[in-house]
Amino acid sequence: MIKIIPKLVYSLNVKKGYEKIKRFDELTKNAPEVNKQLMLDLVKRNASTEYGKKYHFDQIETLETYKENVPFSTYDDYAPYIERMIEGAEGLITNDPIVHYALTSGSVDNPKRIPVSEDTVKNYREYATQYSFAIICRALEKNWKKWKKGRGLNLMEVKFETLPNGLFAGSISGRGVYSIKDLLFLMFTSPKEVVFPKEIMDSKYAHLRFALTDRSLSFICSAFMTAVSDLMKYLEINWELLVDDIEKGTINAEIKIPDDVKKQLLQQIKPDPKRAAELRAEFQKGFSDPIIPRIWPEFRFVHAIGSGGFSVYTDKMRNYLGDIPIYFSIYAASESIMAICNEMESQEFVLIPDSAFYEFIPMDREGESEETLTMDQLEIGKDYEIIITNTSGFYRYRIQDVVRVMGWYQKCPKIQFVYRLNQMVSIAGEKTTEECISWAVKEFAKEAGCELVDYSVYADTMISPGRYVLLMETAERLSKDKHDEYREIIGEKLSIANPSIGKKVKSGVLSHSEITFVQEETYALYRDLMIHRGISGNQLKPVRVIDTLIKENFFFALVDKE
Amino acid sequence: MNIEFKKENENTVVDMEGRLDTNTAPDFQKELEEYYNAQGFSLILDFEKLDFVSSAGLRVLLLIQKKSKALSGNMIIKNVKPEIQEVFNMTGFSEILTIE
Numbered sequence: 001m002i003k004i005i006p007k008l009v010y011s012l013n014v015k016k017g018y019e020k021i022k023r024f025d026e027l028t029k030n031a032p033e034v035n036k037q038l039m040l041d042l043v044k045r046n047a048s049t050e051y052g053k054k055y056h057f058d059q060i061e062t063l064e065t066y067k068e069n070v071p072f073s074t075y076d077d078y079a080p081y082i083e084r085m086i087e088g089a090e091g092l093i094t095n096d097p098i099v100h101y102a103l104t105s106g107s108v109d110n111p112k113r114i115p116v117s118e119d120t121v122k123n124y125r126e127y128a129t130q131y132s133f134a135i136i137c138r139a140l141e142k143n144w145k146k147w148k149k150g151r152g153l154n155l156m157e158v159k160f161e162t163l164p165n166g167l168f169a170g171s172i173s174g175r176g177v178y179s180i181k182d183l184l185f186l187m188f189t190s191p192k193e194v195v196f197p198k199e200i201m202d203s204k205y206a207h208l209r210f211a212l213t214d215r216s217l218s219f220i221c222s223a224f225m226t227a228v229s230d231l232m233k234y235l236e237i238n239w240e241l242l243v244d245d246i247e248k249g250t251i252n253a254e255i256k257i258p259d260d261v262k263k264q265l266l267q268q269i270k271p272d273p274k275r276a277a278e279l280r281a282e283f284q285k286g287f288s289d290p291i292i293p294r295i296w297p298e299f300r301f302v303h304a305i306g307s308g309g310f311s312v313y314t315d316k317m318r319n320y321l322g323d324i325p326i327y328f329s330i331y332a333a334s335e336s337i338m339a340i341c342n343e344m345e346s347q348e349f350v351l352i353p354d355s356a357f358y359e360f361i362p363m364d365r366e367g368e369s370e371e372t373l374t375m376d377q378l379e380i381g382k383d384y385e386i387i388i389t390n391t392s393g394f395y396r397y398r399i400q401d402v403v404r405v406m407g408w409y410q411k412c413p414k415i416q417f418v419y420r421l422n423q424m425v426s427i428a429g430e431k432t433t434e435e436c437i438s439w440a441v442k443e444f445a446k447e448a449g450c451e452l453v454d455y456s457v458y459a460d461t462m463i464s465p466g467r468y469v470l471l472m473e474t475a476e477r478l479s480k481d482k483h484d485e486y487r488e489i490i491g492e493k494l495s496i497a498n499p500s501i502g503k504k505v506k507s508g509v510l511s512h513s514e515i516t517f518v519q520e521e522t523y524a525l526y527r528d529l530m531i532h533r534g535i536s537g538n539q540l541k542p543v544r545v546i547d548t549l550i551k552e553n554f555f556f557a558l559v560d561k562e
Numbered sequence: 563m564n565i566e567f568k569k570e571n572e573n574t575v576v577d578m579e580g581r582l583d584t585n586t587a588p589d590f591q592k593e594l595e596e597y598y599n600a601q602g603f604s605l606i607l608d609f610e611k612l613d614f615v616s617s618a619g620l621r622v623l624l625l626i627q628k629k630s631k632a633l634s635g636n637m638i639i640k641n642v643k644p645e646i647q648e649v650f651n652m653t654g655f656s657e658i659l660t661i662e
Binding site: 200519554 | 583584595599618624628629631632648652654658
């Protein structure tokens with residue numbers, strides 16, 4: 001019975017997903033027009049809002065008048081409206097009912113609260129679950145092993161706070177999970193006490209404790225690959241404890257779970273010596289051969305954002321997965337779901353034409369012109385800043401992302417996220433992106449023969465001229481004696497990744513780049529600390545640029561000086 | 563790292579000597595488990611002879627701090643050397659831990 005229920009639920013989702021694929025294929029045939037019409041509909045619907053009146057939405061009938069009337073915006077432009085909305089005011093930036101406020105991971109001290117309409121939630125639900133499951137199902141049947149539609153392990157937790165207007169604030173991925181809350185426990189292994197935690201607990205243990213008992217586990221989904229990789233690392237270290245508990249039907253006393261929650265969880269647990277023996281036998285063979293297919297024979301895929309800056313974690317996951325494929329999910333932000341993978345293992349994302357209206361500023365444009373392009377005007381291989389008008393009341397919003405056009409799906413661009421504008425490092429105008437840093441660091445690891453755990457870049461302007469400092473954590477400590485050699489390698493790789501750095505170092509505009517290694521477990525400690533401070537694990541992104549004093553102090557205090 | 567336990571009233575005092583780092587943190591955590599898993603525990607970590615705390619050591623301290631919240635327990639760190647205090651200050655741990 002237990003196997004039939006998830007199969008039915010997923011089959012229904014996949015069926016809806018196939019319909020969504022059909023609809024998406026129709027929309028993308030005509031994507032530029034669909035997208036423009038979405039903008040005109042949004043403007044019309046919201047003409048009577050305060051924002052609409054301020055920018056004369058009622059006079060907007062074309063793209064040109066939209067661009068003339070409505071300026072670019074940032075979060076700060078909406079913050080005063082949002083403050084009032086949280087107190088209960090309506091009709092300020094949108095007439096569509098707001099159902100949630102997405103807390104962004106952007107700032108620890110003052111997270112942004114992004115309004116989310118029912119339409120936006122619907123887009124997330126239909127694309128990130130139904131559409132994506134249908135794509136996965138189709139791909140698995142064609143090129144991999146068929147998905148038997150057993151339960152999955154969902155790592156997206158729901159931690160909400162209640163606002164004065166009675167709505168919830170929390171991560172957008174959490175809201176997505178909340179929107180299928182009634183189906184959740186038919187689809188996933190973790191009980192509600194774990195998915196909706198009221199207090200901080202050892203959630204990695206809790207997720208694994210239930211997932212490991214299910215031999216038919218068929219996938220893991222998470223907002224970001226970081227969480228999946230961390231979970232597997234935890235399993236590698238703590239499998240004995242987990243297996244002992246599975247054998248005895250217990251939860252080890254050292255696991256931090258509030259007493260009342262532990263009591264409820266224990267009611268759902270029975271001793272399972274047979275499964276424990278099976279798991280123990282596999283774990284005792286070690287983790288050098290992919291462990292996931294050995295402990296979960298029906299496991300078919302991982303569903304998580306894992307491209308770009310997350311690729312270090314994706315690479316680690318391959319060791320656990322073997323040939324099992326990854327679905328790279330979506331390109332999205334708290335403000336909107338913007339693009340989706342339409343193939344398994346592809347790291348290119350098709351813009352979703354009915355989710356937001358998109359404008360683009362070419363990154364190679366000289367001067368300060370703010371003239372934008374629409375999707376039909378984009379060129380393959382070029383980078384663009386993406387500007388969105390979403391379905392929750394943000395208009396011509398500079399989300400600060402730069403995307404690269406990789407190709408076309410029908411009349412819709414396929415894109416890749418390249419970097420965030422506010423995460424670009426530029427000491428003397430050389431504009432180094434996350435992508436450059438990522439390439440240079442990976443090439444360094446290859447040449448130095450080390451396994452990379454994580455890395456960040458710091459623009460050191462305390463010395464003159466300024467320089468790049470690459471901070472890295474490696475799995476094994478590297479020899480101090482070779483520091484000069486490593487420094488040369490990273491300098492060379494950075495200069496290849498961004499030739500402007502090389503030229504500027506040669507001409508003395510920049511000092512030679514430096515490399516510094518942090519102590520083991522430094523990045524894991526940073527994530528622990530963020531979670532301790534209340535940041536949801538769903539929202540934790542890798543620290544690629546050390547751009548605040550807090551990060552600077554933290555990472556430089558933990559440099560390996562020995 | 564050497565660890566010695568002694569009882570002072572209701573408190574368990576842990577004298578620590580040497581380095582709390584990647585090599586020693588797992589054993590340190592194991593040895594302290596029975597104390598920080600007890601409801602209402604009261605631990606005093608005496609750092610007088612402790613020379614170094616690494617990221618791995620900080621992770622264990624953070625874990626015990628979390629436990630103290632969950633189990634209405636208490637962890638006090640005392641006699642911290644200036645170089646370790648500097649690490650606590652820079653990493654934000656001085657705001658999280660109770661240091662005397």
